[in-house]
Amino acid sequence: MTDKMRKEFEAWHRSAVEGEPPHEKYNSGDYRNQHVQRYWLGWQASRAALVIELPPEPTVPDEPEEAIDDSFMDGYYAAQGMRNACAQNIKAAGLKVNP
Numbered sequence: 001m002t003d004k005m006r007k008e009f010e011a012w013h014r015s016a017v018e019g020e021p022p023h024e025k026y027n028s029g030d031y032r033n034q035h036v037q038r039y040w041l042g043w044q045a046s047r048a049a050l051v052i053e054l055p056p057e058p059t060v061p062d063e064p065e066e067a068i069d070d071s072f073m074d075g076y077y078a079a080q081g082m083r084n085a086c087a088q089n090i091k092a093a094g095l096k097v098n099p
Helices: 003-016 034-049 071-092
Strands: 051-053 096-098
Touching: 003 034, 071 096
Parallel strands: 051 096
Antiparallel strands: none
16 A cells, blocks of 8 residues: 555545545554545555556567667667556556556
8 A cells, every 4th residue: 555545545535525534543554433444445455456457578679680789679678668667657556567
C-alpha cells in the first residue's frame, strides 16, 4: 500500500459521503472509524485484484552487416526504457504489473 493509494481513497471517500468523513487513524495506520476501515480494506482488495499486463519485452535486433556503430540499437533501448518507465509508474499507483 502506498501513500498515493491512501490519498486517492480518502479523496474518493470525501466525494462519496456527505460532510467531512472521519479519517483519523491509529498508529498502526488503521482508521479509527470501523466503517471507514472497512471501505479502506475493500479499496485495497480492489486494487490488489488489478494486474496490468505489459507488452512483451522487445527483442534485441540482429546487427546489420555494414554497421558502423551501434545506433541500430537505439530503438531497442528506447522501447526497453519506455516499458520500464511504464512499469514503475503503474507500481507507484499501487497496482501490480505482470512481467
